[in-house]
Amino acid sequence: MTAPVTAGPAYCHALRAVVAAASVVGVDQLTKWWALEALDDGRVIDLVWTLRLRLVFNTGAAFSSFQGLGPLLGIAAAAIAAVLLLNRRLASERWSAVAAGCIAGGALGNLIDRLFRSSDGFLQGAVIDFIDVQWWPVWNVADMGVVLGGAALVWHACRRAG
Numbered sequence: 001m002t003a004p005v006t007a008g009p010a011y012c013h014a015l016r017a018v019v020a021a022a023s024v025v026g027v028d029q030l031t032k033w034w035a036l037e038a039l040d041d042g043r044v045i046d047l048v049w050t051l052r053l054r055l056v057f058n059t060g061a062a063f064s065s066f067q068g069l070g071p072l073l074g075i076a077a078a079a080i081a082a083v084l085l086l087n088r089r090l091a092s093e094r095w096s097a098v099a100a101g102c103i104a105g106g107a108l109g110n111l112i113d114r115l116f117r118s119s120d121g122f123l124q125g126a127v128i129d130f131i132d133v134q135w136w137p138v139w140n141v142a143d144m145g146v147v148l149g150g151a152a153l154v155w156h157a158c159r160r161a162g
Contacts, residue, residue: 013094017085017101024105024145029112031141035130050134057126058138071124074114077107095156102149109142 039045039055046052060073081104110127118125129138 013097014085016094017097017104020098020101020149021081021085021105021108024102024142025109025112028106028109028141028145032109032113032128032130035128035140039130052132052134053130054132054138056129056132056138058129059124059126074111077111077114080104081107081111093156096153099149099152099156102145102152104149106142106145106147106149109140109145 035053035055039053042055044052044054084100084104084107087100113127114125116125117128127140127142129140129143131140131144132138
């Protein structure tokens with residue numbers, strides 16, 4: 001009788017990173033699809049306090065900086081996602097793997113916009129942003145994945161060091 005084959009911790013952590021990335025991409029693309037349908041005519045939905053939903057097309061990077069550099073930003077996003085998902089050191093621990101997956105998923109979610117939301121050429125599409133707090137640039141779920149994943153990696157690194 002042979003022993004059952006089990007996946008090692010590294011495989012499980014890598015799988016967690018891929019699942020986290022796929023989850024962020026899926027939720028990001030679903031919410032962007034909703035925003036395009038519900039907010040396309042200039043409609044603004046006020047939710048609570050300063051939080052509202054408003055459709056914005058961003059051809060730059062964070063804070064709408066680097067306008068017109070879509071191809072460069074897209075290539076950088078693809079490289080970042082690949083490094084995070086293939087980095088064995090990040091995938092060596094459960095929470096680091098999930099955090100890296102969230103960052104990679106956010107990068108891929110915005111990369112999908114740059115690839116498929118334009119007829120102007122390679123990686124010239126605009127990123128769909130729609131979450132507006134009115135005192136910060138408008139953002140989306142992919143941006144949330146990058147920020148929360150990055151914060152989780154820093155927190156985890158500080159916890160390990162201390």
